[in-house]
Amino acid sequence: MNISTELTQEVFVTELLKQMTLDEKVGQLNQVGTSIYGGKEEHYEQLIRSSSVGSFLSIKEIEKANYLQHIAVNETRLGIPLLFAEDVVHGFLTTFPIPLAESCSWNTQLIKKTAEIAAEEAASAGIHWTFAPMIDVSRNPRWGRVAESFGEDTYLTAVFGSAKVKGFQGSLTGNGTLTEDHIIACAKHFVGYSEAEAGRDYNTVDLSWYKLANVYIPPFKRLVDEGVMSIMSSFNLLNGIPATTNKKLLIDILRKKLFYSEVLISDWNALKETVVHGFCRDDKEAVKKAVACQLDIDMSSLLYGTYLKGLVESNSIKEAEIDRAVRRVLSLKWRLGLFDNPYRSSAEKYKKIVDKTKEFRRTALEISEESIVLLKNDGLLPLKSTDKVGYAGIFLDDRQSMMDTWACKGDEKQIVTLAQAVENKQNKNYFLLQNAFRDFERTQTFSEETRSWVRHLDKVVLVLGEKATESGEAKSKAILSISKEQQNFIQALSQINQNIVVVLMNGRPLVLSAIIPYCKSIVEAWHLGCEAGSAILNILEGVVNPSGKLTMTFPRHEGQLPIYYNHYKTGRPYQADKFNTSRYIDLPNDPEFSFGYGLSYTDFALMNYEVKKLKKNQWEVSIDVVNTGEIEGKEVIQLYIGAQYGTYTRPMKELKGFKKINLKPNEKRKVVFNVNRDTFCYYDENLNELFDSGDYLIMVGNSSVIDEKNTKRIEVED
Ligand code: BGC
Numbered sequence: 001m002n003i004s005t006e007l008t009q010e011v012f013v014t015e016l017l018k019q020m021t022l023d024e025k026v027g028q029l030n031q032v033g034t035s036i037y038g039g040k041e042e043h044y045e046q047l048i049r050s051s052s053v054g055s056f057l058s059i060k061e062i063e064k065a066n067y068l069q070h071i072a073v074n075e076t077r078l079g080i081p082l083l084f085a086e087d088v089v090h091g092f093l094t095t096f097p098i099p100l101a102e103s104c105s106w107n108t109q110l111i112k113k114t115a116e117i118a119a120e121e122a123a124s125a126g127i128h129w130t131f132a133p134m135i136d137v138s139r140n141p142r143w144g145r146v147a148e149s150f151g152e153d154t155y156l157t158a159v160f161g162s163a164k165v166k167g168f169q170g171s172l173t174g175n176g177t178l179t180e181d182h183i184i185a186c187a188k189h190f191v192g193y194s195e196a197e198a199g200r201d202y203n204t205v206d207l208s209w210y211k212l213a214n215v216y217i218p219p220f221k222r223l224v225d226e227g228v229m230s231i232m233s234s235f236n237l238l239n240g241i242p243a244t245t246n247k248k249l250l251i252d253i254l255r256k257k258l259f260y261s262e263v264l265i266s267d268w269n270a271l272k273e274t275v276v277h278g279f280c281r282d283d284k285e286a287v288k289k290a291v292a293c294q295l296d297i298d299m300s301s302l303l304y305g306t307y308l309k310g311l312v313e314s315n316s317i318k319e320a321e322i323d324r325a326v327r328r329v330l331s332l333k334w335r336l337g338l339f340d341n342p343y344r345s346s347a348e349k350y351k352k353i354v355d356k357t358k359e360f361r362r363t364a365l366e367i368s369e370e371s372i373v374l375l376k377n378d379g380l381l382p383l384k385s386t387d388k389v390g391y392a393g394i395f396l397d398d399r400q401s402m403m404d405t406w407a408c409k410g411d412e413k414q415i416v417t418l419a420q421a422v423e424n425k426q427n428k429n430y431f432l433l434q435n436a437f438r439d440f441e442r443t444q445t446f447s448e449e450t451r452s453w454v455r456h457l458d459k460v461v462l463v464l465g466e467k468a469t470e471s472g473e474a475k476s477k478a479i480l481s482i483s484k485e486q487q488n489f490i491q492a493l494s495q496i497n498q499n500i501v502v503v504l505m506n507g508r509p510l511v512l513s514a515i516i517p518y519c520k521s522i523v524e525a526w527h528l529g530c531e532a533g534s535a536i537l538n539i540l541e542g543v544v545n546p547s548g549k550l551t552m553t554f555p556r557h558e559g560q561l562p563i564y565y566n567h568y569k570t571g572r573p574y575q576a577d578k579f580n581t582s583r584y585i586d587l588p589n590d591p592e593f594s595f596g597y598g599l600s601y602t603d604f605a606l607m608n609y610e611v612k613k614l615k616k617n618q619w620e621v622s623i624d625v626v627n628t629g630e631i632e633g634k635e636v637i638q639l640y641i642g643a644q645y646g647t648y649t650r651p652m653k654e655l656k657g658f659k660k661i662n663l664k665p666n667e668k669r670k671v672v673f674n675v676n677r678d679t680f681c682y683y684d685e686n687l688n689e690l691f692d693s694g695d696y697l698i699m700v701g702n703s704s705v706i707d708e709k710n711t712k713r714i715e716v717e718d
Contacts, residue, residue: 028054033300055083065126081342088130092121095410101526103150104548105370115167124353133164142199144475147507151551158219189234209685245289272301296325368535373548378520382542392433393463404527405472421533471507547634549598565595565704566651596703602629627663646692
């Protein structure tokens with residue numbers, strides 16, 4: 001191409017663009033997912049040689065990536081390098097907990113660190129671009145993709161999404177390029193995808209623009225402000241128009257209100273699906289509409305490749321519109337340094353990273369331990385060293401179910417199951433009842449031998465939940481309780497021994513009413529990845545004190561859905577015994593386990609709550625936290641506000657800050673939050689910022705259920 005790479009990004013890209021033919025430009029906007037040609041690689045080579053592709057999805061081997069890159073650089077007229085993309089969601093080689101689990105750690109530093117490691121591993125395999133983080137605020141556990149989310153809260157999703165982007169993209173160098181061990185992040189899915197009606201994946205989304213502006217769009221706004229380099233539009237219909245071709249959404253909001261100027265990519269085949277949605281007349285019209293929405297890259301529908309050139313030649317689309325999109329794609333390539341060095345990694349480098357994964361597992365263990373949430377504990381945990389403990393249950397030794405969805409190159413062989421962790425302990429008081437579940441499933445009873453074993457145990461740990469294949473994309477569920485077989489198993493077992501601890505492995509909040517009466521303790525362990533078993537055992541034994549807090553509400557019953565902590569008030573607030581209030585006649589309104597909730601093996605007392613006005617619209621909110629128990633532990637202190645009235649009604653409570661602190665027994669710490677005018681801002685339906693003076697509640701607690709004594713009313717001035 002003969003252009004100096006010393007030039008600034010802007011000048012370089014402009015010069016390159018001048019040399020490109022229309023065909024070459026169109027090629028840059030075409031992303032090819034490897035499965036669309038049934039994995040037949042001769043197609044890729046041909047596509048590259050004819051400059052018909054700008055990026056690939058799912059090439060995960062460094063040799064293959066470099067081989068294809070070599071063709072792009074040496075066998076095409078301009079030698080423009082390719083981009084390789086992949087869904088690096090919770091680790092690449094080292095499998096970390098699913099995002100929903102990680103979010104329960106409320107540990108922003110660790111959440112960033114796992115993204116950093118994933119980026120380093122992925123970059124060494126030749127990957128440039130991850131389709132993560134998913135920042136769809138998720139309030140419906142029927143939707144399988146809640147596993148990929150950071151839960152139900154807008155503020156938390158923004159904070160953790162931001163940590164992920166910082167981890168993936170790292171700090172840019174002086175001239176704005178990424179360092180070699182970082183990759184481009186992609187905030188997805190814009191927007192509202194998690195609100196699929198009835199929780200059924202890909203289903204219709206019909207949401208008020210007010211709700212979109214205040215619940216679903218703010219995490220995207222934050223990531224745009226902080227420099228996320230790509231965004232993916234969502235599959236769903238949004239208020240009557242597919243998000244992929246929704247002009248109000250993609251132009252008026254994304255480009256004009258959020259000032260987003262980077263690459264926008266469609267979701268897989270979503271462009272073609274705008275026809276299936278019944279919005280575009282045909283594929284050609286879909287392309288016209290998408291270009292008008294500044295959708296820069298078409299992922300895997302091949303429609304841009306098929307129609308763009310003809311549409312420009314027939315003056316239906318201006319070439320300048322194509323140029324703008326190509327410029328954005330080339331800018332990504334420039335910032336990855338690909339024009340200087342198209343091969344950011346090599347087989348040797350990859351090997352070195354593989355060798356480093358031992359070290360990365362320490363972080364996996366740490367985040368796994370912090371992701372676990374203790375939901376119930378009637379005295380069985382932590383296990384005592386003298387306890388005779390039996391371990392059983394369907395997921396006791398199920399490697400796949402510890403990895404879950406989008407596990408990339410995570411290797412099942414590297415997973416430590418609970419069975420394995422128990423075995424490694426060589427504790428003569430621990431007994432693995434490996435076949436107990438399967439035998440029971442077959443015979444619906446326990447053998448005399450199993451009965452006598454179980455009867456003599458002090459405690460039984462059962463690993464229950466849902467399989468990895470039951471959460472993630474296209475894994476919607478109408479029933480959220482664990483399977484009937486597992487319910488029967490625990491019920492039957494509890495007739496022999498009542499000291500049951502349940503360890504749950506699942507990718508979504510479950511309905512637990514069928515098992516709660518049969519167990520004394522419940523440990524929510526999600527799908528934790530490679531160190532799952534070790535982390536769980538450390539929690540069970542009290543080597544680590546649990547500190548996770550739920551980021552999604554657990555309903556009592558599917559009929560309560562959607563259920564989330566920051567709902568609005570009603571004109572007839574809930575009163576359990578008053579008939580014409582907002583309530584169910586067959587269930588309480590409140591959930592089984594609330595957002596922000598999670599137990600510890602120690603106790604924390606919250607005292608001396610103060611809201612001090614410093615000056616106009618500035619407060620210092622503080623509370624003393626004391627560890628009143630006998631062991632060290634971590635607690636998450638949460639700050640909520642509640643607007644009492646305003647231009648629009650606001651939710652009962654909105655999370656606005658949190659601090660995770662570690663306290664030794666008897667240690668006391670003052671936790672301080674600063675509250676100012678910005679804390680109270682929100683948006684109207686056109687994403688204009690709003691601020692209402694008036695009365696607000698300021699609340700601090702260790703879950704979203706807040707003690708009256710830790711609630712104070714303040715007046716916010718104009
Ligand atoms: C998912 C996206 C993902 C893409 C590429 C789609 O089915 O919705 O989240 O990035 O596939 O794998």
